[in-house]
Amino acid sequence: MADPMRIRAVAKDGGVNVKILMAHEMETGQRKDGAGKPIPAHFIQHVSASWQGKVVLSANWGTAIAKNPFLEFNFKGGQKGEKIQVTWTDNKGDKRTDEATIN
């Protein structure tokens, strides 16, 4: 199973600033291993974040994103103590969801 994400969500000025670190290989499929065989592509295709059941961010990703991606975004609304959920899905169908409390 995939390693957990690190999520930091801080409420300020009527909005919430969210910083997410994801542990993922983000293999492009363009590289070859030591034996000259192509390394199969393995990357996050979709990221979504929701707050109180409402989607506040939805993004389609490709292979141009670096390994162990970092994502920062802001959304309006959100109070201290409420939860935010982040989910990513990769091209192999792997999925990971983590939750954080807004500070």
Added chain:
Amino acid sequence: MSSIKLRAVLALSGLVLACATQAQQAAAPKKAAAPAKKAASAPKDAVTAEFEKFREVMEDASPAELFEAKGEELWKTRRGPKNASLEQCDLGLGPGVLKGAYVRMPRYFADADQVMDAERRIVYCMVTLQGFKAEDLAKRPFSSESRTPDPVSLVTYVAGQSRGMKIAIPQRHAKEREAYKVGREIFDFRAGAWDFSCASCHGEDGKRIRTQELPNLTSKKDAIRAFQGWPGYRMTGGLMHTLQWRMNDCFRQQRFPEPGYASETIADLLTYMGVNANGQVYKGPGIKR
């Protein structure tokens, strides 16, 4: 969304840099407010300046944190032949005390009767508490594409527990003072096919390897750079590396025989460089290009 772009751009520039990043002492993280005070002979080149900017953005969201999280789990999980966690491991401030332990190592440990740096001590704990074999841990001790060795994650976790604390490596015990002396000798010792010493590259201001500026570890202002930023997350390949790896690779670059993993030699060298950085603030695991 600008952050996404930032990482994407870096992935590309990483390709460009890949050919020039064979094992160097990456520049220590420095805030823009306190730009590196370089000798006039070594102006900061554009690549370095760009990376400094990037590092600033990344400092509070470094992928090193992912390894801290992994290390924390490893620290607290019962593992090994003895099915024990590392929570009873004494890093010099008492069993299980992590706060500030990293910035006080290398230090003398009476139970082992040796001066040990953080990784050496953690390996010692893994052997004594958990029953792992030192030979097994020394077989493939450095991060590669396919795996991050457990001690690497553990060191990152322990180092993260000293974030923002002052470096205070003790010199009270006779063996600690001896380690400093021996460490300095190793640092200055010229040998090998190229008649190199550590000091050949790290004993003068304004030296560089390819595009990488090298810190003068004998000077007061640069001494912190032997400590700061390690363990470090390397953008090239996305690997986490510790000071054990850095020392090993510097030996390789000097065409020296390979030093033993978690050996006395490395502990002595780290004592010498660490003590020189005493009094400065350690900012936690770093990020390198």
